[in-house]
Amino acid sequence: MSQLARTLALAALAALTSAVAFAQAEDPPPPRNVRHAEVTYVDFVTQDVTASVERPEGDMIVERKPAVFHSMIPLRRDFNEEMDASVTAVR
Structure with missing residues (x-):
């Protein structure tokens, strides 16, 4: 490989690696403006709700x-040791 080709390849490699180093991060998306209702009303008059209470079988202890x-x-x-020591101390 000639000196010129080697220099050009080295310059291209340096340009590519420096381009990656100076890359900018994308801007974060703007926050969503979501507004929720303060009070939510649910109308069960038009709905048939069937429910049952399920309890474990057996008695509670x-x-x-x-x-x-x-x-x-x-x-x-x-x-015993203290008694023996006191007897020896009295003698």
Whole structure:
């Protein structure tokens, strides 16, 4: 490849990459001006509405078990070591 062709190819590559770098983002679309009615009236007089109440089968259990909390403080059953120490201190 000749020096001129190589220079032209390099210049074209530089022009293309710089064009991408200077690309501008599109302007965001203008916000839509949507106005909703403050109050909406629905007329059910002309409509037949059929409904039923569906409940789970069975009875609801109202009684619940109380929570069980175990003591986080270990209780001592005897004080043998302290009694032995006090007897030795008295002697």
